[in-house]
Amino acid sequence: MSDTRNASAAAHETGKRQARIKTFARRESRITPAQQKALAELLGLYQIPWTNKKIDISEVFPKAKKFAVEIGFGDGSALLEQAMRNTETAYLGIEVFRPGVGKCLIQLQRNNITNVRISTADARDVISEQISSASVHEFIMLFPDPWPKMRHRKRRLVNPEFIALCVDRLVPGGTITIVTDSVDYAQQVIDVLEDNDGLESLAHHLASSERRAPTRYEKKAIAAGHSVFEMQYAKSVHQPVLNC
Numbered sequence: 001m002s003d004t005r006n007a008s009a010a011a012h013e014t015g016k017r018q019a020r021i022k023t024f025a026r027r028e029s030r031i032t033p034a035q036q037k038a039l040a041e042l043l044g045l046y047q048i049p050w051t052n053k054k055i056d057i058s059e060v061f062p063k064a065k066k067f068a069v070e071i072g073f074g075d076g077s078a079l080l081e082q083a084m085r086n087t088e089t090a091y092l093g094i095e096v097f098r099p100g101v102g103k104c105l106i107q108l109q110r111n112n113i114t115n116v117r118i119s120t121a122d123a124r125d126v127i128s129e130q131i132s133s134a135s136v137h138e139f140i141m142l143f144p145d146p147w148p149k150m151r152h153r154k155r156r157l158v159n160p161e162f163i164a165l166c167v168d169r170l171v172p173g174g175t176i177t178i179v180t181d182s183v184d185y186a187q188q189v190i191d192v193l194e195d196n197d198g199l200e201s202l203a204h205h206l207a208s209s210e211r212r213a214p215t216r217y218e219k220k221a222i223a224a225g226h227s228v229f230e231m232q233y234a235k236s237v238h239q240p241v242l243n244c
């Protein structure tokens, strides 16, 4: 490659990185000594480290019948509860907020949970680079950051490109569940998911505490008197697999 083309490719890459929009507010914030210790001692046991190679989930969990991915698990309360309920499903929890990851690791060890792995990388990179097409049975997003200010809305994780990526990674019939207490975000979720030709709507309803225990953000929403909306879509059974 000539020097000019090298320089132009480098500038393009730098431009792409600079243009990357953050979908989360904090990675660190206050962290307790116990959470720090858990990150130092336990992360290596539970982590799927960042690489740009696809994960072979059957190698990580040879006995698992299904593969579920929770995006932005916070402190991991829902992840742990689901993993304990569905022991034949392998769970990958993705979270960049290190105090939350620390808290989740402590509980994973305390409850001797073996069907969960953790990634601390950006979910968009993990899903794009590490997860294969047609391999995920369920994507779960509980209270994605709502970014209520109009000028911050571009930071919302649910957008057409991200959902197209998730749809590609789902097995036919696999589901995407998104829960939020932001009326405006719920409408955006419906607009984006309805617009994706590969998805069929299963349900939009007020979230029920019978299906799962409320997460930390859900408890805050309920205490503030907000309604909590749950939207579920499934990947259509007959469609071509796209590469993205």
Ligand SMILES: C[S@@+](CC[C@H](N)C(=O)[O-])C[C@H]1O[C@@H](n2cnc3c(N)ncnc32)[C@H](O)[C@@H]1O
Residues within 6 Å of the ligand: 023, 024, 025, 026, 071, 072, 073, 074, 075, 094, 095, 096, 097, 100, 121, 122, 123, 124, 141, 142, 143, 144, 145, 146, 157, 215, 216, 217, 218
């Ligand atoms: C509002 S919190 C909700 C946490 C939890 N699901 C709950 O309901 O309590 C949203 C979480 O998503 C995480 N998050 C946002 N964007 C992310 C990304 N691109 N990759 C991984 N995690 C992300 C944030 O760090 C934050 O912890």
